[in-house]
Amino acid sequence: DYLIHAWAPSIVWLFLGRFLAGITGASFTVASAYIADVSTKENKAKNFGLIGAAFGIGFIIGPGIGGFFGEIDIRLPFYIAAGLTFANFLFGYFFVPESLTMENRRQINYAKMIPGVSLFALRNYKGILLLISAFFLANLAGQALPSTWSYYGIERYDWNPRQIGLSLMVVGLLVAVVQGFLVGKLVTKFGKRKVIIYGFLLWTVGMFLFSFAHEPWMLYAFLIPYALGGIAGPTVQGVISNQVSEKEQGILQGSITGLVSITAILGQFIFAPVFYYFIRPETSIYFPGAPYALAAVLLLIAFILATTAIKRMNVEPE
Structure with a gap:
């Protein structure tokens, strides 16, 4: 994918690269399933948080690499990304052991490998569907930021690219700190129930x-409660994972x-149009923050669903 981007002579080739990235980009799913395999029920939330921390760190370093080397040669960042990805391949092939023991492995069911089929598997997990629904809405609300953040900064604060x-670096730093260091400590001290409830509330x-x-200073200040709310995500993922057998972690995480x-996908069709509607010259109400207000409503619904779910599931209050 990245080599195609580096060599691409036209935008058609860029789309081809993105297509290949999409059909081979299941590393997040596999990483989540791997963590579920090698973690105990007690430390799953902490370990799922490490994925978020890694994402946050990448969010800090990645734009810097792209910006610095892109000024040298517009194609150079893609070669670097290709090298990093190849290093991942080598590391996984030579140094990462298999996570599943023989007794926890299953025969491959090729029908379940058809794109989209994994989503239908969710109907088999009726006991956690409510919590999964809350997780879905929280992630949908979270798409308000990548969909409109840059445009919001330009519209409201006249921000430049720098x-x-x-x-974005501040966002990445906060995500890395919260999910890399706070999730495990807070779950240990307050229990999963309180972490989920207060996490959704802070979100x-x-x-x-x-x-x-x-x-602008207000936006930076408000990033703190929002980032702290991120303690809920890995904790919810850990609770969901604990409700499923060791043999089904891959299917669950894939779903x-x-x-x-x-x-x-949905976020691009929801939040960007809402943002445009409330900043267009002919609008009757000028409100560039409308996408975030809408996302807050979705998060409030997710908060209600999550609170109801963990009470029904008897998630420990300690």
């Missing part, structure tokens, strides 16, 4: 405050990742 990049409050951030991918 200021946008700096804000909702932070997102709602974004919509009324009239000054969850499929839902997250759907939110990335």
Whole structure:
């Protein structure tokens, strides 16, 4: 994918590269299933948080690599990305052991490998569907940021590319700190139930405050409760994983990742048009923060669903 991007003579080739990336980009799913395999029930939330921390760190370093080397040669960042991906391949092939023991492995069912089929597997997990629904809505609400963040900064604060990049680095740093260091500690101290409840609440409050951030410093300040709300995501994922047998972690994580991918598609059709509607010259109500207000409503619904779900599932209150 990245080599095709580096060599691409036209935009058609860029789309081909993205297509290949999509059909071979299940590493997040496999990583989640791997973590579920090698973790105990007690430390799954902490270990799932490490994925979020890795994403946050990449969110800090990645734009810097792209910006710096892109000024040298526009194709150079893609060669670097290809090299990093190949290093991942080598590391996984030579150093990462198999996570499943022989007794926990199953025969391959090729019918379940058809794209989209994994989503239908969710109907087999009726006991956790409510919590999965909350997770879906939270991820859908989260798409408000990547869909409109840059445009929001330009529209409301007249930000330039450097200021946008700096804000994204702050987002990545906060995500890395919260999910890499706080999730495990808070779950140990307060228990999964409180972490999920207060995490969703902080998510909702932070997102709602974004919509009324009239000054840049307010946006940065409101990032704190929003980022802290991220403690809920890995904890929810850990609780869901604990409800499924060791043999089904791959299917479960694939289904969850499929839902997250759907939110990335839906988010582009929801939040960007809402943003445009409320900033267009002929609009009767000028409200550039409208996408974040809408996302806050979705998070509030997710908060209600999650609270109801963990009470029904008797998630430990300690």
